[in-house]
Amino acid sequence: MRDNTDNIAISVRGVSKIFDEGVNAFVALDNVSLDIGSNEFFTLLGPSGCGKTTLLRLIAGFEQPSQGQILLNGENLEQLPPFKRPVNTVFQNYALFPHMTIAQNIAFGLEMLGRPRQEINSTVDEMLELVQMKALADRRITQISGGQQQRVALARALAPKPKVLLLDEPLSALDLQLRKDMQIELKRLQLETGITFIFVTHDQEEALTMSDRIAVMQGGHILQIGSPRDIYEHPQHRFVAGFIGEINLLRATTGKATPEGLELRLGEMRGLEAKAKKQVSSGAKLTLAIRPERILLAGQDKEPLTGKLTNVVYHGTDTLYHFDLPDGQAMRARRQNSDKTGPEWKIGDTISWSAKPDSIAVLED
Amino acid sequence: MAGRLSRTKIRALLIGPAAAVIGIFVVIPLMLMAWISIQGRDYSGGVIWGELSGEAYLRMIFERELDDSLAVNFNYVLIILRSVWLSFLTTVISLLVGFPTALFMATRTPKWKAILVFMVTLPFWTNLLVRNYAWILLLRDHGAINGTLSWLGIISEPLPLLHTQLAVAIGLTYSFLPFMVLPIYASLEKMDLRLVESAFDLYATRLMTLRRIIIPLAVPGIVAGCILVFVPSLGAYVTPELLGGGKTLMIGNLIGLQFGAARNWPFGAALGILLLALVMISLTFYALKLKNTGGNTQ
Ligand SMILES: Nc1ncnc2c1ncn2[C@@H]1O[C@H](COP(=O)(O)OP(=O)(O)O)[C@@H](O)[C@H]1O
Ligand SMILES: [Mg+2]
Helix, strand or coil: CCCCHHHEEEEEEEEEEEECCCCCCEEEEEEEEEEEECCCEEEEECCCCCCHHHHHHHHHCCCCCCEEEEEECCEECCCCCHHHCCEEEECCCCCCCCCCEHHHHHHHHHHHCCCCHHHHHHHHHHHHHHCCCHHHCCCEHHHCCHHHHHHHHHHHHHCCCCCEEEEECCCCCCCHHHHHHHHHHHHHHHHHHCCEEEEEECCHHHHHHHCCEEEEEECCEEEEEECHHHHHHCCCEHHHHHHCCCCEEEEEEEEEECCCCEEEEECCEEEEEECCCCCCCCCCEEEEEECHHHCEEECCCCCCEEEEEEEEEECCCEEEEEEECCCCCEEEEEEECCCCCCCCCCCCCEEEEECCHHHEEEEEC | CHHHHHHHHHHHHHHHHHHHHHHHHHHHHHHHHHHHHCEEECCCCCEEEEEECCHHHHCCCEEECCCCCEEECCHHHHHHHHHHHHHHHHHHHHHHHHHHHHHHHHCCCHHHHHHHHHHHHHHHHCCHHHHHHHHHHHHCCCCHHHHHHHHCCCCCCCCCCCCCHHHHHHHHHHHHHHHHHHHHHHHHHCCCHHHHHHHHHCCCCHHHHHHHHHHHHHHHHHHHHHHHHHHHHHCCCHHHHHHHHHHHCCHHHHHHHHHCCCCCHHHHHHHHHHHHHHHHHHHHHHHHHHHHCCCCCC
């Protein structure tokens, strides 16, 4: 939750959505709460089927919540049909009108709002400029490529200058290079227009690179909300840790409390410390998460912890080292190839390693 | 070389049956009809083969007086105009009833769609004659409608329903309504419903969404439906015969009369050619309409 309530554009409060009440009842969203600030680029991230689209449809007004409320600038949206909400959507399949030209598609929302013709024309021009489609204004939707359709869908949704723009996996149909370009483009549009973006994706990289804040969802729940750095560095759930980026999940037991936080043991091996937020009793079993690139690797006996190399994979910019701990758990460490040669470790060598306390996340399951 | 030859033969053999069917059942009868329409009339029925005459076409507008001079006679023109008018009326009523029906059907769940499509085609399982007779029972002076109304005390004298233009229009609508519903349903059914949501999202009310999105996308279905209702209505025989009585003849009945009681084959054939021309005109209109929408129908 954010502190400054004045700047909240969308507030979702205790919202649940149950489809097909009765025998076939399916809980698509379970008591979801979140606040999204105005001008924020907010991302809903989660695997397919976790309820992202459902949440967007509730905000747009295509579905009604089974429980809870959605507020826009403090005003309850419950009674407002979709065509009265100052919220526009970029649909997953774009849903452009096939019987209209690009310019007509963009003008549609403004016409429905009853804006004067002159204003419509100038806004359409402005939007065409914004998405760099001016030359194609009179083309039909069927005569342009997927990437261009995507831009038109954006322009159409932005033209009425909504308070909030909802984007449902808008880039998923594009090929890699185009997707990268559009990520930058989208971010630029959001900064230029100052409109709140609620962006849905199942691509963690996309979420990390574009968002101000991310909500990670699973099975109709929000597991964690935070900045990309927050989510990446301090995952609070095993699922969040595993879904975003590469990570080592290790079973550990707690030792005694230390000045830094908490001593952790991997089997019999000591020498790892974490910053423990909560009080954990000695001897408790828990799961830790360490990013491969946060592990400091060194030759034998240089660092407190040990492991046996099982595989070395060269990736160009970095090399991935697979190794087994004495208790049998497998781990991976990533090491920048910052010089030409690198260490001469071979499979079967014993290496040593360590990780700083703030690189270690203690997870809830 | 031999392979090429046999392929040509295979093609000929494959096209042959279709070509034969079209030739025997369409081209030859049409040529015959066109030929008969310009033959001399045999007063005992049939034609005098080989005696060329434009009399049949003249007869549509003129009447030959006893002294062989021509006098204008609008009776047949009137029947032709009435046919066009009644077909037009039928098409309009069918569209007004059929479009909402198709829209309703297209927005149901898949299971209901299947059931509803089946129900729309259900009347085809009974004979057209029987279905029109059923309307006689409903519309006649002491039939179901008048009976109910007078039993309720709303009317004292039976309303003249049967043997009116309205009765014919109702009968034709009833007969051809599925031809309107099904093509419109087909075009609405394949329409992406997300376009409707998209319109709502862009501040369009329900009525606006209907006008700006749903109807334009259903145009191919609407035009096809109108043609499929208008064309058979124009040539209708059974319905005006049963429900229209003697006062509301349509072209179909007039043609029937020429080959029957009136024994004027050339005139009957000429009327047939005229009917064909009217159909061609409406089909040309259809083609032009499709071209205007750019064939953009998905
Ligand atoms: N109209 C509906 N009726 C029944 N179940 C639905 C409906 N819409 C979505 N669901 C279910 O709700 C869950 C979440 O769907 P959705 O929000 O589309 O997921 P996501 O967009 O995250 O992939 C899915 O399991 C889906 O099957
Ligand atoms: Mg989705």
